[in-house]
Amino acid sequence: MLKQQFNLKLSQKLSPQQIQLMKLIQLSTQAFEQKLKQEIDENPALESGKEVKENEDNFSNEDNFEQENQEKDLNIDEYINDDDSIPAYQLQANNYSADDEEKTIPFAGGQSFHQFLKSQLNTFRLNEKEKKIAEFLVGSIDESGYIRREIEDIVDDLAFNENVMTDEEEVKKILKIVQKLEPAGVGARSLKECLLIQLKQKEENEARSLAIKILEEAFELFAKKHYKKILQKFNITEEQLKDAIAEISKLNPKPGGAIVGNNKIVEQIVPDFTINIVDDQLELTLNSRNAPQLHVSREYNDLLKGYSESKNKTKSQKDAVFFVKQKLDAAKWFIDAVKQRQQTLLKTMNAIMEHQKEYFLTGDETKLKPMILKDIADKIGMDVSTVSRVANSKYVETPYGTKLIKFFFxxxxxxxxxxxxxxxxxxxxxxxxxxxxxxxxxxxxxxxxxxxxxxxxxxxxxxxxxxxxxxxxxxxxxxxxx
The missing domain is CATH 1.10.10.60 (Homeodomain-like)
Known part of the structure; x- marks a missing residue:
């Protein structure tokens, strides 16, 4: 027998606007700027910069009265109202002008790691086949400077992918050349080989010779710091061992890291907030790049008024009215979303700053108080997921360095x-x-x-x-x- 049953269930659904707002909150400063540029490029009704207003004093009260009535009759007040035409919104954020030097954490740039290595191959006399093998080996070097693949696999790949017929012996011979490239240690297949390559390129002395011997004959003992066994094995003094270890400690276990800007683009960190101490009080500011001046296009407002004044609209005019209204609505929503983003960021960071006040005043990490996402969410009356988005993606510049906000939890x-x-x-x-x-x-x-x-x-x-x-x-x- 079939039965009808009704179940009541409460569920919370986010509107598309709320979802977009959450995405905006999560964006870093650079990503937010890209999103802002994209919105301005795609929506002609959205403009940046300070709005240039017409001289409103030229209009009489009668004109204003007629205009207000006209707008009500046309029912377009939700598209063009005072909020739309005057929202050049800007926070007192860092008080930067366009000419001010932007505070960023420096990052390294330069030539690609693999390009740098390949350029050095020209200093060796290699025939066409040898150069192809060498370039393939360079391409197999990872970010740390190592070749992690078996020589046998490289031989197979050279045959199938490059149509270069070779054998393991020839590849190993070319590998020795690759291992002479700068920075010293690149092209190694293990940490042991990496360190030995670097040592063998150093000026010869007693400590260097002993260091090479230790790595070649007692690498496991050295890695596990079994120094007493090393002393016994090589019948050396503690002083000699110290000198040898000092030589090894100068080496770079990841030579690929010596060349900045390898194949990755290193993103610069732009602090979203700055905390300063002024007269023993904490002062929080939001980076001005998170607080752009935005307003709705006056031209599009006027365009909508013009279309709406036409009594007998053609289909193309109706389509134009719909398009203009849609763009004005989207511009208004985006401006509101940017405002909400700024307010959410400041509200969240201010609550964190107050909770960890002792740390921000002293820089003493032992002064950090227990703090979980819910603590801040309850303080500011927002969802835990909102606080999480701020904590995991935003940075604050303090007198003690730039920190990911997540650090304070x-x-x-x-x-x-x-x-x-x-x-x-x-x-x-x-x-x-x-x-x-x-x-x-x-x-x-x-x-x-x-x-x-x-x-x-x-x-x-x-x-x-x-x-x-x-x-x-x-x-x-x-x-x-x-």
Missing amino acids: SESMKNDQGDDISTKEIKKILQDVIANEDKKKPLTDEKLAKILKEKGYLIARRTVAKYREQLNIPVARLRKKI
Whole structure:
């Protein structure tokens, strides 16, 4: 038997405008500028810059009265109203003028990494076949400067892709040439080979010779810092070992990183906010690039009025009215969305600044308070997802450096007095303890947990290990120095 059943269900759906607003909030400053340019290019009703107003004083009250009545009769007030014609919106944001120097974090540019390497091949006498092999090998070098592929696979690819018939012996011979390119160490197939290539290009001395010997004959012992075994194996003094290690420590384990601007375009970081301390008070400003001057085109407003005054409209005129209204509506919405974006950014960052006031005044990371997304969302009356979009994509310039806003968020835990403390505080203390340890006898995770307990932080050894790994600090054995 068929039964009809009704179920009531509440669900929240975002409108297309809300979805677009969320996307705008998430954009970085550079991406927002690109979006702004795209909107202006695609919508002739949207204009940037300060609006030049006509002399409104020339109109009499009678004219204004007639105009208002006319607009009501035409029912176009939602398309052309005072908000449309005067919204040259701008925040007091950083108070930059167009001529001011933009505050950005410098980034490196230059010649492509692979182009740089290929240009050096011209210094070697290579026939056409050898040059093709060399160029193929250069193309196989990754960003770190290594060739991660097997020689056998490279031989096959040369045959199938480049129609170059060769063998492993010839490829290895050309590889030796590639490994002579600058920066030293490129073209290596392992860390061991990378370090050896660099050492062998250095001026000969006792420390260099011993360093080469250690890497060639005891690389595993060296990597695991089993220094006592190395001393016994080579029958050398601690001083000799120190000198050899000093030679190795000068080498670059990722030679590809020595050439900036390889195949990636490194995006410059433009701070979205700036926090300054003025008379012991925090001052927050929004980057002016996030606060453009926008207004609806007066020409399009006038165009709509002109079309609307025609009583007997042709089909083409009706289409034109629809098009103009659509563009005016889109321009008005975009201006409102930009306003909302600016207000949301400032509201969110201001709440974060107030919550972490002690940190922003001192720069002391141990002053960071526990803070999760919900804390800020509740303070400003917005959704957690909105705060998340701001935290994960925006940067703030502070007196202590430029930080991703996400940096200021952390979970909490209790200390021995029952007070909530930030995990950031514990990590900072852990980092300081390790930085000041005896490098000949580095502290194990168990000993670190004991020290933290003595300082009032009750955390388990496994938690210490987790925090240490998050700080990219190796285990005690690998921190040991002779």
